[in-house]
Amino acid sequence: MAARDDWRRVRAIARKDLTTELRAKAGFNGVVSLAVTILVLLGLSLGPDGEALRNAAVGAVWLATLFSGVLAFNRSFQVELEGGALEPLLLYPGPRWTIFAGKLVANLVFVSLMVIVVMGVGIVLFGITIPDRWLALIGVTALGVVGLVVLGTFYASMSSRSTAREVLLPLLLFPMLVPVLLAATSASKALLGADLMQESGAWVRLLIGYDLVFLIATFIAFEHVIEA
Amino acid sequence: MVDPNLSSLSDPAAPPRTSVLLGVAAFAAVVAAQSFAIATSPAEGDMGHLQKIMYVHVPGAWMAFVSFFVVLVFSVLYMARRRENDDLVAASAAEVGAIFTGLTLALGMIWGKPAWGVWWVWDARLTSTLVLFLIFVGYLSLRSFVDDAGQRARWSAAVGAIGAINVPIVYMSVKWWRTLHQPPSSPATLDSAYTMGLRLNAIAFLLVTIWFIRKRYEIARLERGVENLAEAAAMEGK
Amino acid sequence: MPSAIEANRLGKRFGIRWVLRGVSFGVERGETVALMGPNGSGKSTVLRVLGTLIKSNAGSAGVAGFDVGRDAQEVRARVGYLAHTPGLYDDLTARENLEFAADMLGLPNLSVESTLERAGLGDVAGARVRGFSAGMQRRLALARLMMRTPEVLLLDEPYANLDEAGVELMNSVISDVIASGGAALLALHELAPARAILDRTLTLADGRISAGDRQLAAAF
Numbered sequence: 001m002a003a004r005d006d007w008r009r010v011r012a013i014a015r016k017d018l019t020t021e022l023r024a025k026a027g028f029n030g031v032v033s034l035a036v037t038i039l040v041l042l043g044l045s046l047g048p049d050g051e052a053l054r055n056a057a058v059g060a061v062w063l064a065t066l067f068s069g070v071l072a073f074n075r076s077f078q079v080e081l082e083g084g085a086l087e088p089l090l091l092y093p094g095p096r097w098t099i100f101a102g103k104l105v106a107n108l109v110f111v112s113l114m115v116i117v118v119m120g121v122g123i124v125l126f127g128i129t130i131p132d133r134w135l136a137l138i139g140v141t142a143l144g145v146v147g148l149v150v151l152g153t154f155y156a157s158m159s160s161r162s163t164a165r166e167v168l169l170p171l172l173l174f175p176m177l178v179p180v181l182l183a184a185t186s187a188s189k190a191l192l193g194a195d196l197m198q199e200s201g202a203w204v205r206l207l208i209g210y211d212l213v214f215l216i217a218t219f220i221a222f223e224h225v226i227e228a
Numbered sequence: 229m230v231d232p233n234l235s236s237l238s239d240p241a242a243p244p245r246t247s248v249l250l251g252v253a254a255f256a257a258v259v260a261a262q263s264f265a266i267a268t269s270p271a272e273g274d275m276g277h278l279q280k281i282m283y284v285h286v287p288g289a290w291m292a293f294v295s296f297f298v299v300l301v302f303s304v305l306y307m308a309r310r311r312e313n314d315d316l317v318a319a320s321a322a323e324v325g326a327i328f329t330g331l332t333l334a335l336g337m338i339w340g341k342p343a344w345g346v347w348w349v350w351d352a353r354l355t356s357t358l359v360l361f362l363i364f365v366g367y368l369s370l371r372s373f374v375d376d377a378g379q380r381a382r383w384s385a386a387v388g389a390i391g392a393i394n395v396p397i398v399y400m401s402v403k404w405w406r407t408l409h410q411p412p413s414s415p416a417t418l419d420s421a422y423t424m425g426l427r428l429n430a431i432a433f434l435l436v437t438i439w440f441i442r443k444r445y446e447i448a449r450l451e452r453g454v455e456n457l458a459e460a461a462a463m464e465g466k
Numbered sequence: 467m468p469s470a471i472e473a474n475r476l477g478k479r480f481g482i483r484w485v486l487r488g489v490s491f492g493v494e495r496g497e498t499v500a501l502m503g504p505n506g507s508g509k510s511t512v513l514r515v516l517g518t519l520i521k522s523n524a525g526s527a528g529v530a531g532f533d534v535g536r537d538a539q540e541v542r543a544r545v546g547y548l549a550h551t552p553g554l555y556d557d558l559t560a561r562e563n564l565e566f567a568a569d570m571l572g573l574p575n576l577s578v579e580s581t582l583e584r585a586g587l588g589d590v591a592g593a594r595v596r597g598f599s600a601g602m603q604r605r606l607a608l609a610r611l612m613m614r615t616p617e618v619l620l621l622d623e624p625y626a627n628l629d630e631a632g633v634e635l636m637n638s639v640i641s642d643v644i645a646s647g648g649a650a651l652l653a654l655h656e657l658a659p660a661r662a663i664l665d666r667t668l669t670l671a672d673g674r675i676s677a678g679d680r681q682l683a684a685a686f
Binding site: 008013083 | 514519539543545547549552557567569571
Binding site: 151154163171175176179182183186199206209213217221222224225227 | 382393397398
């Protein structure tokens with residue numbers, strides 16, 4: 001019974017976050033627009049040579065995702081802070097991991113939607129041809145997004161409540177995402193090419209390990225950071 | 229009203245005797261180890277005497293790892309038993325670790341300029357150390373942004389533990405990133421002429437690290453003691 | 467029978483400023499007590515410590531027989547807390563806000579409609595909270611409180627922005643809790659709306675409860 005209550009809470013929080021963000025005027029659209037703008041600026045500063053752009057494409061897509069993701073993560077806790085809703089949220093019975101899990105689910109949905117748009121725009125602007133192994137490419141991207149969202153949501157639970165939230169989240173998050181960035185970009189580049197060295201498999205294993213390790217670690221640590 | 233965590237120091241102004249002994253021993257060890265290493269290591273082929281920088285650069289890197297390990301252990305301890313002293317040890321180790329990491333980076337660059345001709349190459353070890361440095365900086369920045377001592381301790385413990393877990397993953401991923409595309413570019417592996425010097429310096433640096441962390445911890449405890457006295461005063465009157 | 471609320475030399479500081487410097491008082495079951503004091507005197511802080519939202523730097527407190535530090539979960543299950551800010555989701559409707567609360571509380575969704583009616587919000591159930599007046603938001607926050615019957619009520623400026631009917635509703639909720647053996651602590655800056663239900667007042671000044679609770683009669 002208690003477990004079913006907990007999953008009900010997770011679903012309730014995820015549904016609430018998704019609903020509020022989709023209804024908020026400047027919410028999701030703003031974040032996606034920012035990601036596309038960053039991509040355009042990267043294209044302008046790294047191009048216009050087609051060869052240079054194609055080489056930079058994977059990195060550009062991931063950087064645009066990272067920078068806009070930071071906004072999305074802070075916003076996921078902003079919704080609680082604006083109306084003072086965090087206090088009632090913390091007063092409900094039940095374990096706190098349900099709050100983290102609910103926000104994780106919502107952020108996964110948002111960032112995935114954002115990545116789809118960014119990749120689409122990136123393919124066009126940076127002149128990418130869709131490879132044979134595009135399914136594997138999606139898999140790699142998905143694994144990278146999971147790592148990004150897990151740590152992003154975790155650090156945002158703290159940074160959003162600090163006075164220095166704009167700088168604190170990137171400062172904490174970006175160094176931690178180095179393995180994700182390296183793995184996702186290296187594997188993606190390999191898959192876009194011929195993957196002569198069969199390296200994408202190794203990177204995928206790294207991503208899976210990273211995602212599992214930090215999923216567990218953040219769930220355990222969340223209890224300690226969410227209380228006032 | 230006095231913090232029960234604070235054990236009594238007989239004279240708060242004077243450091244405990246063991247601490248002084250440790251400091252003297254550490255200083256002596258460094259002098260001895262460095263002298264030995266500099267005296268016994270022959271000039272290396274290309275780099276000449278520049279190679280001797282390794283005797284500070286490499287132990288420094290190892291001590292950064294040791295510090296990070298201390299941060300991990302005490303962060304987990306704090307989350308388990310919520311004792312303020314555990315947080316203070318972790319924070320002290322993080323400061324010491326940040327300094328050692330910075331030192332390692334600086335020396336790596338100073339070594340690299342004559343050796344490679346440029347100040348920076350995206351060499352696996354140097355890059356990993358830079359990321360490690362940024363993780364330390366993030367931890368210390370977080371602490372400076374949080375006023376409430378309890379919240380600062382809880383957040384630091386979580387961030388410290390999770391950051392420390394990432395260290396081996398960062399090193400692994402950066403190494404793969406470099407080696408999968410090019411042959412390794414790290415400096416030539418050391419032969420046995422150098423290992424004794426390195427080992428001695430490692431031990432000496434370990435003593436120094438322990439002493440640094442301990443001193444920093446003592447200072448943190450004194451700071452906390454002052455805060456406790458202010459707390460008591462506020463509760464009594466004024 | 468343990469007291470409903472017991473505060474023992476509570477101390478709380480924010481940065482270097484000490485807001486609470488040894489707050490001690492008790493509230494027995496069946497009592498409705500007002501906590502008064504000027505703005506910034508720490509009334510909200512006392513309620514938040516009692517409600518387990520923040521931890522004190524010194525002292526201890528017990529609510530409904532449980533220590534707020536060690537047994538925070540137990541305290542939360544028995545306390546109804548109404549904050550100064552309504553704590554609602556502006557982009558959800560009134561109904562959606564209560565449905566969310568029902569999900570989080572583990573209550574059936576059926577109770578939502580009846581609660582909205584009782585709180586006088588039946589007409590606006592499908593409207594987004596963003597368009598609500600301050601009084602309506604407070605009613606909705608009260609409605610959320612009404613979904614359970616807690617043992618101890620901690621109310622921070624409960625009458626703010628409420629019209630006469632709203633004040634009556636608030637008092638009836640408080641009376642229900644008292645009638646079932648609970649207690650209520652209200653942080654107020656004005657006694658008038660609570661006159662009918664108050665038993666006594668406490669005054670918070672300079673971080674402490676000033677010596678000598680005044681009986682309600684003396685305040686008037």
